[in-house]
Amino acid sequence: MQRRGVRKIRNRETNIISYVFVVLFLVMIVYLGYFSVVVAPSIEDSVYNQRIEREPVIEVRRGSIYSSDGAVLAQTVLSEDSTEEVRQYPFGSLFAQTVGMARGGGSGLEGGTDEYLTRSTSGVDVADPMSGDIYEEQYGDSVYTTLDESLQQAAVNQMGDQKGAMVVMDVSTGKILAMVSNPSYDPNTASENMQDWLNLSSTDSVLVNRATQGLYPPGSTFKMVTALAYLQQNPDTWSDFSYNCTGELTVDGATTVRCTHAHGKVNFEMAIADSCNCAFSLIGLSLDPTAYRDTVLSLGFNQDLDIGIENSTPTFLLDATSSKADVMRTSFGQGSTSITPLENCMIAATIANGGVEMKPYLIDHVVDSDGNILETFSPEVYNTPMTEEQAQLLGKFMRSVVTKGTGGGVNVQGYTCAVKTGSAQYDDSNPNAVRAWTIGFAPYENPQIAFAVVLEDNATESTPSVRVVRDFLYDYFSITASRS
Ligand SMILES: [Zn+2]
The missing domain is CATH 3.40.710.10 (DD-peptidase/beta-lactamase superfamily)
Structure with a gap:
């Protein structure tokens, strides 16, 4: 009898503790949801968030557009001082409207194949020159056209x-x-x-x-x-x-x-x-x-x-x-x-x-x-x-x-x-x-x-x-x- 009573008390204690945990857990879930939807964006954008400066922004480098025989019709290269990416069209006006331009949402094939050019299926690990952190640089897929x-x-x-x-x-x-x-x-x-x-x-x-x-x-x-x-x-x-x-x-x-x-x-x-x-x-x-x-x-x-x-x-x-x-x-x-x-x-x-x-x-x-x-x-x-x-x-x-x-x-x-x-x-x-x-x-x-x-x-x-x-x-x- 005695032992049963102890067990009963213990069970009640266990139940109370369980309830407390369940309630805490629910509060956590609700807060996590609230945090990610409401609080996080303002923290990300906060000027006090120093991670913005240190963490490299990982962007997919836009893929290339080729002629059927592999001539480059459009490609992204780094500017001379390596600070920005530049979209280059080696044939100038030759393929103008068909290849189009990447700017402003994209026209021609630049617009029509944007989903491939900006979708990365491979990347390489590179060191960030500022922090030394290793991150993955991603390259977009490239498109071979039928153009001769x-x-x-x-x-x-x-x-x-x-x-x-x-x-x-x-x-x-x-x-x-x-x-x-x-x-x-x-x-x-x-x-x-x-x-x-x-x-x-x-x-x-x-x-x-x-x-x-x-x-x-x-x-x-x-x-x-x-x-x-x-x-x-x-x-x-x-x-x-x-x-x-x-x-x-x-x-x-x-x-x-x-x-x-x-x-x-x-x-x-x-x-x-x-x-x-x-x-x-x-x-x-x-x-x-x-x-x-x-x-x-x-x-x-x-x-x-x-x-x-x-x-x-x-x-x-x-x-x-x-x-x-x-x-x-x-x-x-x-x-x-x-x-x-x-x-x-x-x-x-x-x-x-x-x-x-x-x-x-x-x-x-x-x-x-x-x-x-x-x-x-x-x-x-x-x-x-x-x-x-x-x-x-x-x-x-x-x-x-x-x-x-x-x-x-x-x-x-x-x-x-x-x-x-x-x-x-x-x-x-x-x-x-x-x-x-x-x-x-x-x-x-x-x-x-x-x-x-x-x-x-x-x-x-x-x-x-x-x-x-x-x-x-x-x-x-x-x-x-x-x-x-
Ligand atoms: Zn006639």
Whole structure:
């Protein structure tokens, strides 16, 4: 009995002590929470907290951006006195808008790949020069792009100082090999010039990437899209198409469409090769508008596309309620349709790739600071908007543009290509205000690259863009010959 009583007392004491501990523990938890949320920040910020001075601030040193063959496009280096990190762009203006700038949240790939560049998967131990403390210095991961330094250089050279944009894509993968937007800027001089750049009007802006953000009327390059819709809607009878072009066509006594000159009798192929607006107005009017719209949308219009950098969505507004005048103008690339050079390049690439539209991409793989590959991006099919047979026909028609149509000037001796030209009027009151387009692919027999060029100023016709393509292809073929 006695022993039991003692035990009872002891149990009660134990219980009291337990309760006290539980209460103390709860108070501690509550205080810890209060401390970390309310008190700690004010201590960290307090001027009496000397740890601020002694403990090195550990930051990830931003990773690098490389071309596909390992040339440094952007890197972080220490300033001469080793006191601050400087973002450096060894190629100056060459990759300007595509690589972008790290400042202000980042633009171009600097913005689009920020999560990799600032994410560290490796580091090295270094001694702090002030305190001697050892801490880990971390290096961000680096990004290898799909951009080809030599082709980028060739594209920039051939664009010269002409305002506009150019995109070059690998046909079978969708890799973007070159991307030019003029006028350009040197990101190394951003701190001095940013205010001036921001002051430029939107039409003169150097910061906008015209290749992905520029929305232009497609002009006659859009005839390839209308032609696809016609092939789809007239699979057995398209080759019966025939039209006698007198240089202008008036429908319902109201809407008149003009060609550069009277093309005479054209079949379907020559309507494309000669770029006959009158023939295409009739082709457009003959189409089922809903199916036509579906064809256009299947190529990527009205659809956001994530390529890791800023880009605009190409728009197509025509539908079953549109007027005849709108249908006619839209069929040959005027009207309210707008397209980016990237989207136009995708259309050419799809035709070259047997009807399979590849998703364009700029990031090939991500490595850590020791060069170990962490992630690799593979080609992705975006859509299959046409059959292989339709793609082959459209490719053949684009070849005819070169051999007997408006694109004869693109010929590079010893090599073949296929193109579609376009001159899109953008100011109704000024017939000379046109954007000059050329899209296409090369070589014709075994397509490797697709391209799109648009020039904004001083282009009364498509000829200047044809010249850019011809000179670029000359460089392209010599570069690839030297590599094999
Ligand atoms: Zn005509």
